[in-house]
Amino acid sequence: MIDIRFGPQVCGELNTGATREWLVPDGRGGYAMGTVSGLRTRRYHGLLVVAGETPATRRMGLVGLDPAVTLPSGARVRLGAHEWSSGAVDPRGFELLEQFALVDGVPRWRWRIGDVVIEREIAMAHGRSCVAVVHRLVSGGPVRLDLAAACTWRDAHGERRADGPTPRMEPAAGGAVVEGAYRLAGPDWTPEGQWWLGVRHREEAARGLNPDEDLWYAGRFAGALERPGDTVSVLAWADDLADEPPAATALVEAARRRNRDVVAAAKPADPVEATLALAADAFVVRTAAGPDVVAGYPWFGAWSRDTMTSYEGLLLRTNRADEGRELLRAYAATLSEGMLSNTADTGRVEYNTVDATLWFLHAVSRHVTVTGDTDLGDELLPALHAVIEAHLAGTRYGIAVDPADGLLTQGGPPDTALTWMDARVYGVPVTPRTGKPVEVNALWVNGLAGLAELTELTGRDATALWGLHTKASTAFRKRFPAPVGWLHDVVDAPAPAYPLGGAPHHDDDLLRPNQLLAWSLPYAPLEPDEATLRRITAGLFTPLGPRSLSPDSPGFVGRHRGGPAERDGAYHQGTVWPWLIGPLVDAYRRAGLPTDDLLVGLEGHLAEYGLGSVSETAEALAPHAATGCPFQAWSVAELLRVRRAG
Known part of the structure; x- marks a missing residue:
């Protein structure tokens, strides 16, 4: 270490x-x-x-x-x-x-x-x-x-x-x-x-x-x-x-x-990976219900989105697939109307995310791909097919596949925030993303292809799934590229002058990092685009990872400070999120671009804030002071995952 x-x-x-x-x-x-x-x-x-x-x-x-x-x-x-x-x-x-x-x-x-x-x-x-x-x-x-x-x-x-x-x-x-x-x-x-x-x-x-x-x-x-x-x-x-x-x-x-045993079992390649393997261990816990993942210390509990986003880094890249198998089975048991439960820190079980279930599809696909555990894939296949069927039929909060283009749309009452950019101030979402968010649809396209391959591995016919995948990916390639030189963050969003569900729509082209998933996922809908990636990096990258909004965008907030309302208002309006280093590095690798320099700042950060770990967030403006939880699961997981995959 x-x-x-x-x-x-x-x-x-x-x-x-x-x-x-x-x-x-x-x-x-x-x-x-x-x-x-x-x-x-x-x-x-x-x-x-x-x-x-x-x-x-x-x-x-x-x-x-x-x-x-x-x-x-x-x-x-x-x-x-x-x-x-x-x-x-x-x-x-x-x-x-x-x-x-x-x-x-x-x-x-x-x-x-x-x-x-x-x-x-x-x-x-x-x-x-x-x-x-x-x-x-x-x-x-x-x-x-x-x-x-x-x-x-x-x-x-x-x-x-x-x-x-x-x-x-x-x-x-x-x-x-x-x-x-x-x-x-x-x-x-x-x-x-x-x-x-x-x-x-x-x-x-x-x-x-x-x-x-x-x-x-x-x-x-x-x-x-x-x-x-x-x-x-x-x-x-x-x-x-x-x-x-x-x-x-x-x-x-x-x-x-x-x-020492935890580190040795992970088979790290160098002291940084050894440090991250031990950091990952802090988040994998065992409760009365079985293994789970703490999203961050000291104040977060278990959140399904964080758990599934972190899954590969925390469990597969540390050789803990047996615990991972048990965790995936337990989470599958919470599915309802095609949605994964989101266990709130209040102790309530809620179904209030559009992306956690899609990350679950990705986690299962990665588990089977990395470990060869087709038995788990076969066991969970009916539940995963039910997820797709529920999204086609429409489920909570207006989450549904648009029959016109095969893309996934979402948006319930005006006070809901269903993507990972879910901060609200006085009950009002700071970054309302009603419509078809870019990362949600990248995950949808990825999930359809991953499930189709899993279906074929078990000897079943996946023609219908590949058809859905083709339709959605074709629409994605047509709808999301924006004239400004990067991808829209949301398409078919309600126009500001109209109430939720009003007639005209607009496409949001603010420069945000969510689009990175369109190139980073295993079954990403887009081929690598060096010019676009360099524009995104120029506007968003910091030594601790990408900003959540570019500094020249309206609404940008450079400091993540103050009381709860001020901090929540800045949470996704420029604040740096280290977990996004994972999608950025993946996209760079797929484009054949060098990535070593992208990780230097985060590796140095291991001794700056939460010792031996990676923080939840950092300020958008230099010197990018760390904020939020000092020890954050998906920040550690994604840094470890892309280092081990390099």
Whole structure:
């Protein structure tokens, strides 16, 4: 894996150390997460974040363990870090950090106080809501280490205040059980019980959200570090509270071994691919219903569009086809009226995308092509044919095949946004794409051909499917090229002067990256076009991937900042989306153009924001600061996929 480590000039400066984040997942959708500096900058940062029945229903448990060292001289040095609602940052333990490193995916901090050096490592037990925090004396001593346990029990998206009920604490061997939900265990536990008022999260303030909460100081652990190699460790776990996990040091070593095994199983060609293989592992989780994909950390759950777009990179390019097979079967069981369910982060199951089902067709086709698993193709074939039939007949939200040209049209009530550009502000879509979007129809053409080939593999007749494919691809080649020198983003869109469903239509020729799928997919409707691709690149490309709208277009927003309305308004109006590097590279390769230079910025980004991973989004204007989730599934998946395919 690539070497990710920082010295005191990064660790000790809030503008650098507090903007780089680490993630340790538990394989179930829960995690531990924080910053290089140790300062919690998000409401989502904590040592034990517990997934519920689905990854979306997470709760924050153990927030932090603040270390304080008593030196032989009797001086007490605090190594933690908090920002308060007053704006003060106290304590400032990051100023004593001499190094942060990711070692086989395990974060390690190294504080130096004169000749005393102490390391901290954090790992989670894979498949269990359990975190291990190990402190080790590296040099100097003897010293005493105190660890103050800051706790809560709340929805991961919210906050808890002192004006509500006091957390319920029950004694347990070596520590306590908090709110009957999770248990703490370690050496020399002393219960305390006090609110820490006004802890501030600067990233939430920047996002226009409530930045403050109160934390419960539940108590402290303590132990002596007399000679180098001595450890003081704490465990926290939220499942089967009576079943004590293995020793914390053993869990850390087990996490390292597993991470090395995950990387080895992926057979990476170089350290970048090894890093991406481990990053991909964070998103593949196992729930009570089977394997699933977390769209992004720290706030997303499972979304079918993200899952299917990410499928090949996360599961096939990492040699996890057995899990992929199980996942595809489970998702197929959710099909209704020809549409794949979209499990919302609210916990509701909804059917509200036009493209997730088409990405599902693509994922199944790629699975069978890459693995040769024709048995799965044969098993799912009736469901896949039912998808086509439902789209021909028409399904929810006006999704239907236009009998005149064989292209797929969509658009329900004015407040719906069914493509991946689905941001809404005050209930109104920011990028309304009612009509026939270009990537939706590229996926439709691709899906028809992929299903036709799959049908023939099983010995069935695919004449009707090839007929639909020919009609749609012929219409695509006729309808989508625009006089401006690239493809229309939407054709047959309702004209602005007319209500939804009104008579006249217009074709939207704003320069967006959605058209890349018209050249990138395995059964893409268009042949490579170097001149067009170069125009698109000139207008959209940044070091972190394509912009969602060219800077000279009306409505372009260069910065992805502010409150929810401002951020959602910019989300698809220029903001960079790293996942689109996949379609861009594929299109370039099909055109015979060089691609290595397209990946340099994203490879460097692996040590800039979400460490060892790729962010959800970035700003459209230089220096293209990363935004959104620091750890995003389809961003990682597409970068890994095109690197491994090159």
